Amino acid sequence: MGNKGLDKAISGEYALGFEIDIETETVPPGLNESTIAFISKKKEEPSWMLDLRLKALKKWESMTEPHWAKLDYEPIDYQAISYYAAPKESLESLDEVDPKILEAYNKLGISLEEQKQLAGVKVAVDAVVDSVSVTTTYSEELKKHGVIFCSISEAIRDYPELIKKYMFSVVPMSDNYFAALNAAVFTDGTFVYIPKGVRCPMELSTYFRINAINTGQFERTLIVADEGSYVSYNEGCSAPTRDEHQLHAAVVELIILKDAEIKYSTIQNWFPGDENGKGGIYNFVTKRAICKGDNAKVSWTQVETGSAITWKYPSCILKGDNSVGEFYSVAVTTLAQQADTGTKMIHIGKNTSSTIISKGISAMKGQNTYRGLVKMNKSAVGARNYSECDSLLIGSQCGAHTFPYLESKDTKGQIEHEATTSKISDEQLFYLRQRGISEEDAVSMIVHGFCKEVFSKLPMEYAVEAKALLELTLEGSVG
Amino acid sequence: MSSIMKIENLQAKIGDKEILKGLNLELEPGKVHAIMGPNGAGKSTLSKAIVGHYDVDVTDGNIIYKNQIINDIAPEKRALEGIFLSFQHPVEIPGVNNAYFLRTALNAKRKHEGKEELDAAAFLRLMKEYLTLLDMKSDMISRSLNVGFSGGEKKRNEILQMMLLEPEVIILDEIDSGLDIDALRAVSEGINKMKDGKRSFLVITHYSRILDYIKPDYIHVLKEGKIIKTAGPELVAQLEEHGYDGIEEE
Numbered sequence A: 001m002g003n004k005g006l007d008k009a010i011s012g013e014y015a016l017g018f019e020i021d022i023e024t025e026t027v028p029p030g031l032n033e034s035t036i037a038f039i040s041k042k043k044e045e046p047s048w049m050l051d052l053r054l055k056a057l058k059k060w061e062s063m064t065e066p067h068w069a070k071l072d073y074e075p076i077d078y079q080a081i082s083y084y085a086a087p088k089e090s091l092e093s094l095d096e097v098d099p100k101i102l103e104a105y106n107k108l109g110i111s112l113e114e115q116k117q118l119a120g121v122k123v124a125v126d127a128v129v130d131s132v133s134v135t136t137t138y139s140e141e142l143k144k145h146g147v148i149f150c151s152i153s154e155a156i157r158d159y160p161e162l163i164k165k166y167m168f169s170v171v172p173m174s175d176n177y178f179a180a181l182n183a184a185v186f187t188d189g190t191f192v193y194i195p196k197g198v199r200c201p202m203e204l205s206t207y208f209r210i211n212a213i214n215t216g217q218f219e220r221t222l223i224v225a226d227e228g229s230y231v232s233y234n235e236g237c238s239a240p241t242r243d244e245h246q247l248h249a250a251v252v253e254l255i256i257l258k259d260a261e262i263k264y265s266t267i268q269n270w271f272p273g274d275e276n277g278k279g280g281i282y283n284f285v286t287k288r289a290i291c292k293g294d295n296a297k298v299s300w301t302q303v304e305t306g307s308a309i310t311w312k313y314p315s316c317i318l319k320g321d322n323s324v325g326e327f328y329s330v331a332v333t334t335l336a337q338q339a340d341t342g343t344k345m346i347h348i349g350k351n352t353s354s355t356i357i358s359k360g361i362s363a364m365k366g367q368n369t370y371r372g373l374v375k376m377n378k379s380a381v382g383a384r385n386y387s388e389c390d391s392l393l394i395g396s397q398c399g400a401h402t403f404p405y406l407e408s409k410d411t412k413g414q415i416e417h418e419a420t421t422s423k424i425s426d427e428q429l430f431y432l433r434q435r436g437i438s439e440e441d442a443v444s445m446i447v448h449g450f451c452k453e454v455f456s457k458l459p460m461e462y463a464v465e466a467k468a469l470l471e472l473t474l475e476g477s478v479g
Numbered sequence B: 001m002s003s004i005m006k007i008e009n010l011q012a013k014i015g016d017k018e019i020l021k022g023l024n025l026e027l028e029p030g031k032v033h034a035i036m037g038p039n040g041a042g043k044s045t046l047s048k049a050i051v052g053h054y055d056v057d058v059t060d061g062n063i064i065y066k067n068q069i070i071n072d073i074a075p076e077k078r079a080l081e082g083i084f085l086s087f088q089h090p091v092e093i094p095g096v097n098n099a100y101f102l103r104t105a106l107n108a109k110r111k112h113e114g115k116e117e118l119d120a121a122a123f124l125r126l127m128k129e130y131l132t133l134l135d136m137k138s139d140m141i142s143r144s145l146n147v148g149f150s151g152g153e154k155k156r157n158e159i160l161q162m163m164l165l166e167p168e169v170i171i172l173d174e175i176d177s178g179l180d181i182d183a184l185r186a187v188s189e190g191i192n193k194m195k196d197g198k199r200s201f202l203v204i205t206h207y208s209r210i211l212d213y214i215k216p217d218y219i220h221v222l223k224e225g226k227i228i229k230t231a232g233p234e235l236v237a238q239l240e241e242h243g244y245d246g247i248e249e250e
Ligand SMILES: Nc1ncnc2c1ncn2[C@@H]1O[C@H](COP(=O)(O)OP(=O)(O)OP(=O)(O)O)[C@@H](O)[C@H]1O
Pocket: B014, B015, B017, B019, B037, B038, B039, B040, B041, B042, B043, B044, B045, B046, B055
């Protein structure tokens, strides 16, 4: 009698794999200057933006795809991807969202109708389907507080000064191969500006949905928190179940000025593919924050359960004195998923401090790599870092790997690193089952215990969602 | 008298090794059965077979509980139906809060019996009572399950679970090993408190001391994969004096 239930318990099912039945306008596959001109025209962009995009394309063409990560995937044919897809707008109601999209978002648990939101918890949403933002809720109400919350395409048209000042200031277009690609072809994403001294009155969020076939998703998000302001921003995503891989290459830039704070949370649930590695999203993302002013604070919290391939290192440049960077991560790889994720903490200012809590969970054939850099410049007198990287293995075919890098230029900085690897053993599961707890519940009990430290950093509504998602990912068809 | 559990001609292997070689045993309701026997005789294997542990491969014979053959019933089902094993070596589970675990187990049981789940306040009241009785520090339940517990603390935590889940067949595999005098008394009191004339106990031990406290009705000697002798409590003294060598299969 073997413990066969274990495989069943972790053969997570993807619940969001439906397709929204809408007409889509797409550009034919291929990447060249005319594709970019097409995108720029669609977005009604000023010519300076088009020039920047074309410059980025040149850069990208001179670069090569990086392969230092511990990821093994089929080569990406960049000319076989369509770089623009958008739901066709119904003619009679330009201002209104296609009811099918509303319905799809409802199915994803997100209301795009302001008046239908639960009383008490207001969450403003930017809804992005493929290459366009279909609607942004509460924009008007936020405007009263001076908060700008709109799609990046709109921001390029309406707030060119802010865009020119801040876009590419944290992640330059030539930063890396995927960032350059994004700079050339980015289609939509969210722009947020919180003015001086304003505490954003509601949670802001963007929900990305890849829907069209054979297209890539290349969004760009830019958040600026002016002096003494605060915002909590959340992103979520999903995609239909398809046999082909789809590329997602996003860029997120956060700018935090003096005494300001951004709390950035992600629940990443792109389609993971199947247990043989067929299908699933290739997720290559560059996320970086700069604490520009003194006492600025940023925290990245991520729960990564989706994607076939994840390449992602949300980072913090701690420039202002006393600034604080935090990274809290739960990354789950099951089926044949591979994740190479972590963070970079660059200490420049005095008395800067950073915290890294990374929890990797691997099941089935999943491969999970933590890769993190803590760098302390000479100027970072009194800097402190605490890192903790824990791995949990479920079953014997999966793997966990940890690569912490340290660079300390003889500052008197204080760096503490802890790492553990544990395994859910058959003996542990049996113990719980002998007490009447089902195998599925036993697995999720151990997993929740393992990640509760990170979940506690998510805003309440999202913590509940993340918990449920994890259960679904790891437990398959329970009950 | 009809039995609550009956084990008939049980043969079981671990890996390729035959451990139980035609074992027969009947547990009577309301009685305390003690099993004694040399190291490696198969006592823990028997307890694992009863609860459906994956290590043990039952090749022949039957385990009958409440008139039903349970050889192929899932472990959690056996547990919910009232079979409890206090493990010889309880496993540590990092990250799982002990109180949360205890409450989940209790509520799984209550749900199975069609009862309402116990709320946090009622649960804590119950806990307090048991912790006092077992002379356990209250921080034991806010720690990770068994993690860093001393040997004696682990055993007390097993007894705590037993009291909470109120099982009908209670198997205690060397509950007395590694306990100091006070712990042995506390644990024995816990066990005695559970005696209600209906549930039955299978107590595996090497020592007479715990038996002085919990007063067994029967002593079974397990040797080389079989029960070779069954007698009343007077057998203990004889075993203490002469060991197992003199005992022949009846
Ligand atoms: N997982 C295992 N793999 C191989 N052999 C095992 C395993 N578990 C038990 N055995 C063997 O089975 C035999 C019976 O073991 P068991 O644990 O049932 O003995 P026991 O009577 O409980 O002994 P003790 O009094 O020392 O606890 C021993 O020879 C032991 O080595």
